[in-house]
Amino acid sequence: xxxxxxxxxxxxxxxxKTTAEMLTIAARLGEPSAVYLGPGAAEAAATLGKFGAGRxxxxxxxxxxxxxxxxxxxxxxxxxxxxxxxxxxxxxNPAGKEIAARVAVKTGSGLVTDAIDVQxxxxxxxxxKSVFAGSYTVKAKVTKGTPIIxxxxxxAAPQEKPAAGQVVPVNLTISDAAKTAQITEAKEKQASGRxxxxxxxxxxxxxxxxxxDFSPVETFADSLGAAVGASRAAVDxxxxxxxxQVGQTGKQVSPQLYVACGISGAIQHRxxxxxxxxxxxxxxDPEAPIFELVDFGVVGDLFTVxxxxxxxxxxxxx
Amino acid sequence: MNIxxxxxYVPDAQADRGFDEADLTTxxxxxxxxxxxxDEYAVEEALKIAESxxxxxxxxxxxxxxxxxxxxxxxxxxxxxxxxxxxxxIKGSDALATSLILAEAIxxxxxxxxxxxxxxxxxxxxxxxxxxxxxxxxxxxxxxxxELTVDGGTVTARRDGDTASETIFGAVPALISVTDQINxxxxxxxxxxxxxxKKPVETWTLADLGIDAGQVGAAGSSTEVxxxxxxxxxxxxxxxxxxxxxxxxxxxxxxxxxxx
Numbered sequence: 001x002x003x004x005x006x007x008x009x010x011x012x013x014x015x016x017k018t019t020a021e022m023l024t025i026a027a028r029l030g031e032p033s034a035v036y037l038g039p040g041a042a043e044a045a046a047t048l049g050k051f052g053a054g055r056x057x058x059x060x061x062x063x064x065x066x067x068x069x070x071x072x073x074x075x076x077x078x079x080x081x082x083x084x085x086x087x088x089x090x091x092x093n094p095a096g097k098e099i100a101a102r103v104a105v106k107t108g109s110g111l112v113t114d115a116i117d118v119q120x121x122x123x124x125x126x127x128x129k130s131v132f133a134g135s136y137t138v139k140a141k142v143t144k145g146t147p148i149i150x151x152x153x154x155x156a157a158p159q160e161k162p163a164a165g166q167v168v169p170v171n172l173t174i175s176d177a178a179k180t181a182q183i184t185e186a187k188e189k190q191a192s193g194r195x196x197x198x199x200x201x202x203x204x205x206x207x208x209x210x211x212x213d214f215s216p217v218e219t220f221a222d223s224l225g226a227a228v229g230a231s232r233a234a235v236d237x238x239x240x241x242x243x244x245q246v247g248q249t250g251k252q253v254s255p256q257l258y259v260a261c262g263i264s265g266a267i268q269h270r271x272x273x274x275x276x277x278x279x280x281x282x283x284x285d286p287e288a289p290i291f292e293l294v295d296f297g298v299v300g301d302l303f304t305v306x307x308x309x310x311x312x313x314x315x316x317x318x
Numbered sequence: 319m320n321i322x323x324x325x326x327y328v329p330d331a332q333a334d335r336g337f338d339e340a341d342l343t344t345x346x347x348x349x350x351x352x353x354x355x356x357d358e359y360a361v362e363e364a365l366k367i368a369e370s371x372x373x374x375x376x377x378x379x380x381x382x383x384x385x386x387x388x389x390x391x392x393x394x395x396x397x398x399x400x401x402x403x404x405x406x407x408i409k410g411s412d413a414l415a416t417s418l419i420l421a422e423a424i425x426x427x428x429x430x431x432x433x434x435x436x437x438x439x440x441x442x443x444x445x446x447x448x449x450x451x452x453x454x455x456x457x458x459x460x461x462x463x464x465e466l467t468v469d470g471g472t473v474t475a476r477r478d479g480d481t482a483s484e485t486i487f488g489a490v491p492a493l494i495s496v497t498d499q500i501n502x503x504x505x506x507x508x509x510x511x512x513x514x515x516k517k518p519v520e521t522w523t524l525a526d527l528g529i530d531a532g533q534v535g536a537a538g539s540s541t542e543v544x545x546x547x548x549x550x551x552x553x554x555x556x557x558x559x560x561x562x563x564x565x566x567x568x569x570x571x572x573x574x575x576x577x578x
Contacts, residue, residue: 011481068459068477068486069449094445094462095479101446104414105453110540111413113444126544132335132441137547144540180458181492184474185485196480202577224577242464242499243478248331248440249356249498257577267331278575279552280568286559293552296571300560308565313578316569 002030002086007076007099008048008056009091013040015047017199020158022089022151023051025118027161029125030086033057034165035079037072038065041167049165051158056167063174068181069095071174073102078172080107080146087125089118092150093198100148109145116155116254116275125149133248133267134274153198154254189243195227197244202257203273205229205246209262209283209302212239216306217261223313229253229273231263247272261302265290282306319373319468319490320430321364324420324451325357325392327385328441335441341536342543343410344441346382353388356436358395358503359496364434365396366501367468373431374398378423380408380416386519393514394506400519401427407524410536413442417450419534422527424455432473433493437462448495458488464499 004026009016026032034053041058064071090096092114104111117128124141204226206217221228230240232247248271258276281290286299298305329335329349336345364375377392379385380403389400438445452459463475475486558567572578
């Protein structure tokens with residue numbers, strides 16, 4: 001069985017759920033091995049082993065993490081060249097996709113991004129992605145080199161599959177050519193205490209209809225343990241940070257439940273949430289296009305509907 | 319400072335986008351297209367940089383005949399000249415093949431001080447071509463810039479991630495991709511529209527770039543589409559009008575679906 005690389009998605013040593021999902025996918029395709037860049041590999045190894053990683057290739061150096069993506073791509077491409085894995089799975093976020101892009105060029109390999117499913121096929125690994133604002137589903141495969149596949153969050157249910165999780169230190173000299181875009185400062189974001197937008201099972205988003213007051217949206221989200229998103233109109237107005245934007249130019253989310261509050265549902269927004277399993281909307285305008293998509297809709301003012309709903313949710317928890 | 323902006327002609331997201339049934343490529347003929355909205359931010363940023371000093375802004379696109387519209391729009395906004403790479407053999411190219419063609423076209427224009435791009439196209443939405451171009455051209459990669467300062471020989475950008483907002487620093491020449499947070503793209507003025515008619519646009523084929531047809535298109539690409547399927551449209555569910563009990567009804571729906 002071929003080795004399948006999984007580039008570990010972690011925030012300062014905290015292994016993200018997407019990594020367990022990718023290891024679960026890797027186990028379908030071959031023998032999962034984790035690739036861990038940055039500090040904290042030894043601590044993460046137990047978690048990685050629990051989800052099937054036999055080996056954890058690790059390197060921790062400021063040369064890797066002090067520059068934008070290029071050293072990481074150089075490292076991964078070198079490891080691919082040396083160990084010839086059957087495929088490489090990488091988180092489908094901006095940095096992950098850029099690392100994948102460069103590994104694909106460096107190794108002469110095909111690249112698929114934004115995969116929502118990856119399966120072993122008769123003629124090679126088959127990937128599934130959702131395109132054109134979720135209106136089409138495309139299956140594709142890589143025909144050259146090592147399949148480089150970027151996998152979106154929530155693409156598999158993590159399954160435990162105990163393996164050794166043996167840390168294998170790799171020391172590679174990063175070339176000067178890879179160190180041309182330096183990260184000179186990193187301002188950590190304040191943690192909201194809510195789930196990560198793309199990983200959350202429930203997302204509650206606010207738009208123009210909030211008039212800038214997101215408190216009923218946030219309170220309702222917290223009652224459900226949900227992440228909070230925002231439409232482009234709300235972000236452009238400066239009401240919510242861009243990193244919370246759901247839509248074509250923000251995050252694409254596909255939760256179990258999506259609640260759109262005061263969002264009209266322009267194509268720009270639909271591109272980011274149309275593949276959600278269940279969609280609910282609250283909007284004053286009965287003609288709002290968002291209602292075309294919903295499983296349940298309330299025509300009304302979010303400032304009265306949300307607090308009432310929040311109260312009922314809290315009451316049901318006892 | 320000489321700047322090249324790479325732009326893409328994409329099917330209008332408002333229209334009914336789809337695929338050609340014969341070869342499973344994006345339908346670019348029967349759906350109205352336009353300059354990708356996200357590329358307007360790159361054109362705007364290039365114009366702002368050029369206006370603060372000396373230099374020319376060249377816009378490059380790849381695509382069929384209609385793709386000339388994307389170049390035209392950028393020229394109307396104020397870019398100085400355009401290049402349109404148009405060759406039947408390009409159809410079906412994946413991101414790797416596209417980045418190869420763009421890299422060769424940029425070399426033929428003459429290596430600029432800055433290569434600017436949008437953060438992603440609005441049709442493919444992969445967001446990988448900027449990194450591929452930086453790799454192929456061996457340029458510092460300063461991508462997803464939401465704020466940009468070009469100062470003599472250096473560039474500094476703000477890149478907002480999920481956990482941190484980073485400052486990225488590199489030397490010119492560099493490749494920069496910009497987000498939709500960076501500026502407010504201008505609308506072409508009447509004067510700009512008239513002036514654009516006289517601006518030079520060169521049309522190149524693959525042969526002009528020394529690229530073999532087998533390196534691009536469906537045959538030269540490293541990925542293959544197996545199938546495309548239209549998602550069934552969502553069926554509209556129950557819509558209630560709030561008469562004082564909208565929140566209660568919403569909670570009842572969520573309870574019925576086991577969310578609470």
